[in-house]
Amino acid sequence: MPVKLGANRYGKAETRLVRVVRDGPVHHIKDISVTTSLSGDMEAAHLTGDNAAVLPTDTQKNTAYAFARRHGVGQIEAFALLLARHFVESQPSIHHARVEIDEYGWRRAGPHSFVREGGEVRTCLVHHDRDGRSTVVSGLKDLVVLNSTGSEFHGYIVDDYTTLQPTTDRILATAVSAQWRHTGDDSAYEPSYEQVRNALLDAFADTHSLSLQQTLYAMGERALKSAPEICEIRLAMPNKHHFPVDLSPFGLDNDNEVFYAADRPYGLIEGGVLREDAPDAGFAWE
Numbered sequence: 001m002p003v004k005l006g007a008n009r010y011g012k013a014e015t016r017l018v019r020v021v022r023d024g025p026v027h028h029i030k031d032i033s034v035t036t037s038l039s040g041d042m043e044a045a046h047l048t049g050d051n052a053a054v055l056p057t058d059t060q061k062n063t064a065y066a067f068a069r070r071h072g073v074g075q076i077e078a079f080a081l082l083l084a085r086h087f088v089e090s091q092p093s094i095h096h097a098r099v100e101i102d103e104y105g106w107r108r109a110g111p112h113s114f115v116r117e118g119g120e121v122r123t124c125l126v127h128h129d130r131d132g133r134s135t136v137v138s139g140l141k142d143l144v145v146l147n148s149t150g151s152e153f154h155g156y157i158v159d160d161y162t163t164l165q166p167t168t169d170r171i172l173a174t175a176v177s178a179q180w181r182h183t184g185d186d187s188a189y190e191p192s193y194e195q196v197r198n199a200l201l202d203a204f205a206d207t208h209s210l211s212l213q214q215t216l217y218a219m220g221e222r223a224l225k226s227a228p229e230i231c232e233i234r235l236a237m238p239n240k241h242h243f244p245v246d247l248s249p250f251g252l253d254n255d256n257e258v259f260y261a262a263d264r265p266y267g268l269i270e271g272g273v274l275r276e277d278a279p280d281a282g283f284a285w286e
């Protein structure tokens with residue numbers, strides 16, 4: 001039975017890198033995790049073990065460290081583009097580079113002291129190919145938010161297995177994962193990130209929710225309206241259920257004041273919002 005090599009890529013996952021910038025006694029830090037994936041002329045490597053076309057994953061890791069020293073680490077999207085273009089443009093056997101970076105935030109606590117931000121992780125996903133095409137997706141994950149009212153859920157299908165009671169006042173809580181696609185590859189990524197993050201939070205806070213699906217769409221729509229440089233956003237939001245505890249055995253009422261914060265299972269609501277005229281995404285999300 002004849003077989004052939006299918007889609008493949010290889011690289012170094014989660015290279016942890018901290019870059020310190022020394023501005024006299026005042027230091028600045030950038031804390032990132034870099035994942036590189038390369039693809040190209042890899043038939044021989046898989047079929048015969050000939051590694052002539054393989055840029056080792058160890059070298060990919062070293063390049064991230066060397067580039068951090070040589071170029072600094074500014075906006076993660078720009079650093080990812082720098083790496084992706086380097087791999088494709090310096091190695092004829094590499095036709096495509098995918099670079100993913102997560103950035104962990106630190107808050108200043110002194111000239112050279114920092115406290116790790118407990119909040120969200122900033123992310124990016126960049127592709128570059130040998131035809132010179134680049135795509136940039138920015139994002140965030142683990143942005144945990146909660147509305148203690150302003151959320152209803154009713155009017156859903158009721159079948160033989162439905163036990164859920166309709167509610168006109170519940171807690172709505174989620175950990176937002178969002179990724180948004182830039183139309184071009186030269187956005188002002190830092191202000192763009194702030195703009196989109198604020199839009200997501202504002203829409204979460206001021207949308208009177210009839211479902212997490214409706215809130216998701218409102219957040220995506222607000223993000224697109226706030227940031228003209230992006231054309232598509234994808235959101236994944238777990239419904240972190242909060243169930244009112246039955247306190248009647250103790251002779252107590254519970255008017256939406258005491259909740260059991262369930263861990264799992266959780267609803268998982270996922271969806272995208274895009275401009276009607278968004279250009280084709282190509283390999284941007286791969």
Ligand SMILES: O=c1[nH]c(=O)c2[nH]c(=O)[nH]c2[nH]1
Pocket residue numbers: 153164210211212213239267
């Ligand atoms: O906002 C919600 N959407 C659902 O689809 C759903 N399903 C469910 O049980 N609770 C909820 N809440």
